[in-house]
Amino acid sequence: MDNHLITAVRQNHPITFTVANTVTSGKVADALSAIGASPIMSTAPEEAADLVAAAHAVTLNIGTPTAELCKELTAVAAAANRLHKPLVLDPVACGATAFRQQINHDLLTSHQFTVIRGNAGEIASLAGVDWDGHGIDAGSGDGDLVTLAERCASRYQTTVVLSGPVDVITNGQATRHNDRGTERLATNVGSGDILSSIIAALLGQGADPVTAGWLGCRLVTTAGKNATKGTNGLGSWQEHFLDELTMITDEDLA
């Protein structure tokens, strides 16, 4: 089945519910639709349980948090755990402020996440490792990225996808790498948000967490790299990136 996940997503259109940030919500919906998933975004706690029930997988993206949004995050996480739906956390810039740190800490201590997907700065913050984060970007720090990802995975009993020039995917026992990316992905705002929700779509299609994490990275980086051919700036690259996501096949990901 793992060799045919993209085909399966295009056949079944798994409903992928994202509590998105206000910056990249549209980009994430377009990317999900391009790979064949069926996106839905909402921030209303009143419909959280109904949407989780309808969805095949859920992503909580904490990019633009508010006190009001915390009610939504808690309601969605609780419903996902109760209804056994895969749940992905994207802890955007979680080390940047005490407010973000508290929200992520509360979510992770009260709910079980299937996958946490973040850059090195975000995963270091969750793992309690000293790191010089840089807003939404990874920033810089010492230490082995595999050890960092494993520490975060073991702390929260989950699978961690640490993205960057080399993506590290680990559940603490099995670890995989992907290094197919392009620097253009780092400058494109929302590459990580897209990756997190694509991983959710693959989980919704039945992939195990390590496979979904690795294949999600493979999908985004392959499309991202192919999109650099014949494009110079970020604008045309974004269009080509969506085209590449639309056309990508299981064979392209091997």
Ligand SMILES: Nc1ncnc2c1ncn2[C@@H]1O[C@H](COP(=O)(O)OP(=O)(O)OP(=O)(O)O)[C@@H](O)[C@H]1O
């Ligand atoms: N320097 C790089 N070179 C190659 N690929 C990269 C690089 N940085 C990130 N990527 C790729 O970009 C994708 C998104 O990861 P990234 O670490 O940029 O997420 P992020 O920092 O959360 O992004 P955002 O906050 O903009 O959504 C991953 O698939 C990763 O492989």
Ligand SMILES: Cc1ncsc1CCO
């Ligand atoms: C730029 C930005 N600010 C908050 S969320 C976001 C999108 C990247 O996650």
Ligand SMILES: [Mg+2]
């Ligand atoms: Mg991010």
